[in-house]
Amino acid sequence: MKIKLDRTLCDGFGICAKYAPEHFPLDDWGYASLAGSPVIAPADEPAVTRALLDCPVHAITTLPDRTGPAGDPAATRTGSPPAAGSGERKSLP
Numbered sequence: 001m002k003i004k005l006d007r008t009l010c011d012g013f014g015i016c017a018k019y020a021p022e023h024f025p026l027d028d029w030g031y032a033s034l035a036g037s038p039v040i041a042p043a044d045e046p047a048v049t050r051a052l053l054d055c056p057v058h059a060i061t062t063l064p065d066r067t068g069p070a071g072d073p074a075a076t077r078t079g080s081p082p083a084a085g086s087g088e089r090k091s092l093p
């Protein structure tokens with residue numbers, strides 16, 4: 001899971017910091033920032049997802065996570081294209 005926090009949308013409700021304070025520290029005015037990596041460890045995903053869903057202004061969103069299982073971005077781009085004739089598209093008669 002990879003996330004983004006749009007600080008221009010944040011209204012400082014602090015809900016995200018309540019659920020995942022290690023990921024969303026608040027500044028002196030109560031506005032959140034994203035601490036550390038935007039890639040969230042699986043163990044933290046439930047709390048971060050709760051923060052994402054409860055943010056009243058939808059300032060926290062998910063991004064496509066293009067890393068492979070070993071964290072190698074190229075891992076998801078490799079592989080063979082489907083063989084000719086094995087695709088789902090079929091010609092109409």
Ligand code: SF4
Pocket residue numbers: 005009010011012013014015016017024030031032054055056057058059060
């Ligand atoms: S819950 Fe949303 S609006 Fe509230 S501090 Fe976090 S990001 Fe900002």
